[in-house]
Amino acid sequence: NLSDWIYCLTRTDPNAPKKQVGISVILADLSTPGITVRRIDLISGYSPFCETFFDNVRVPAANLVGKENEGWTIAKAILGHERSSIGRSIARQPGSAQREVVARARKHLGAGEGAIPDPLLRDEIATLGMLEEAFHLTLARIQQSAESGTPGPEGSITKIVGTELKQMRFELGMKVAGIQGLGWEGPGFDEDDLQYTRDWLRSRASTIEGGSSEIQKNIVSKRVLGLPEGKK
Ligand SMILES: Cc1cc2nc3c(=O)[nH]c(=O)nc-3n(C[C@H](O)[C@H](O)[C@H](O)COP(=O)(O)OP(=O)(O)OC[C@H]3O[C@@H](n4cnc5c(N)ncnc54)[C@H](O)[C@@H]3O)c2cc1C
Structure with a gap:
């Protein structure tokens, strides 16, 4: 809940021959509509990370990192x-x-x-x-x-x-x-x-x-x- 951006490993080719192929790395601004971030409190008392939900989120294609399907x-x-x-x-x-x-x-x-x-x-x-x-x-x-x-x-x-x-x-x-x-x-x-x-x-x-x-x-x-x- 401190971050402004998130990187996502997204399935971009559902018909890829191997499960590792057809994944792309895409950056998303966390203020994009459809992204909800909920903090997770750990037993240790820390909360260094969150669960993040994506509902029909759209980000610009320019946010792709590297090549499509080679994430x-x-x-x-x-x-x-x-x-x-x-x-x-x-x-x-x-x-x-x-x-x-x-x-x-x-x-x-x-x-x-x-x-x-x-x-x-x-x-x-x-x-x-x-x-x-x-x-x-x-x-x-x-x-x-x-x-x-x-x-x-x-x-x-x-x-x-x-x-x-x-x-x-x-x-x-x-x-x-x-x-x-x-x-x-x-x-x-x-x-x-x-x-x-x-x-x-x-x-x-x-x-x-x-x-x-x-x-x-x-x-x-x-x-x-x-x-x-x-x-x-
Ligand atoms: C403190 C913490 C921080 C985390 N931070 C992040 C984060 O920032 N981002 C993120 O995306 N995820 C994060 N995770 C999730 C983490 O990557 C997964 O919990 C971890 O990879 C295990 O996957 P799983 O929970 O689905 O367990 P499962 O894959 O369901 O495994 C359950 C059990 O089955 C065993 N098992 C599974 N597959 C095999 C196999 N092929 N051979 C032998 N044994 C197997 C496992 O060893 C385990 O004992 C975090 C988890 C924790 C605990």
């Missing part, structure tokens, strides 16, 4: 960027997820400086740290081998691993907070803990948005590993 190529580039950026959102700085969970363990479990006393928790935090490090190295490798600025199917690898790591980080961060992790709003919880709970809830959507993990795995098996397509 899927543009869509794949947009999705590649979206998937990489969702996956990379855990990777702000190497070691940041591990440091965050350690800081929460110190705050909520009363662990002072030095090693965290619970060996099982230490093990889980170390596992998170190692996976995070491996993820950063993989990101660096993908970055180096990218020949153009457009992420290819390897963006799907970034998305699967990055979003699963993100969920792992928040699950662990919630676990060490114990009952203080239950606050969504109201008294008894500081602002950091409330924010953490909302971010944990938001992280559940990361393996769905931009194409679910199962869809990313299909892309990786077909386009990265060259495996045959599964039965439909």
Whole structure:
């Protein structure tokens, strides 16, 4: 509900031989008659997007982006960027997820400086740290081998691993907070803990948005590993 414009992937050739063909990218001014935007409130308390309805909307043909019926190529580039950026959102700085969970363990479990006393928790935090490090190295490798600025199917690898790591980080961060992790709003919880709970809830959507993990795995098996397509 903050945007002025929207891009639409529209079916422009209903008789196209493949479902990916016959789609065009068209821009629409959101004040065009027939467009209704309704905000979606998320469980996390944010509302970063909306549901948008189109009733007999007409836009000028000049709003076409690229060639008619070839929008899927543009869509794949947009999705590649979206998937990489969702996956990379855990990777702000190497070691940041591990440091965050350690800081929460110190705050909520009363662990002072030095090693965290619970060996099982230490093990889980170390596992998170190692996976995070491996993820950063993989990101660096993908970055180096990218020949153009457009992420290819390897963006799907970034998305699967990055979003699963993100969920792992928040699950662990919630676990060490114990009952203080239950606050969504109201008294008894500081602002950091409330924010953490909302971010944990938001992280559940990361393996769905931009194409679910199962869809990313299909892309990786077909386009990265060259495996045959599964039965439909
Ligand atoms: C936070 C959030 C933000 C979003 N933002 C946008 C947005 O800005 N714009 C937009 O257009 N959409 C947006 N979406 C929608 C999002 O792209 C879809 O929810 C997502 O692609 C999954 O599609 P679906 O919900 O139709 O699930 P479905 O496709 O119905 O999938 C349901 C289940 O079946 C599985 N499945 C489906 N097909 C296969 C298959 N071929 N093989 C194996 N398993 C399969 C899925 O993995 C999933 O578990 C957003 C969603 C979320 C959660």
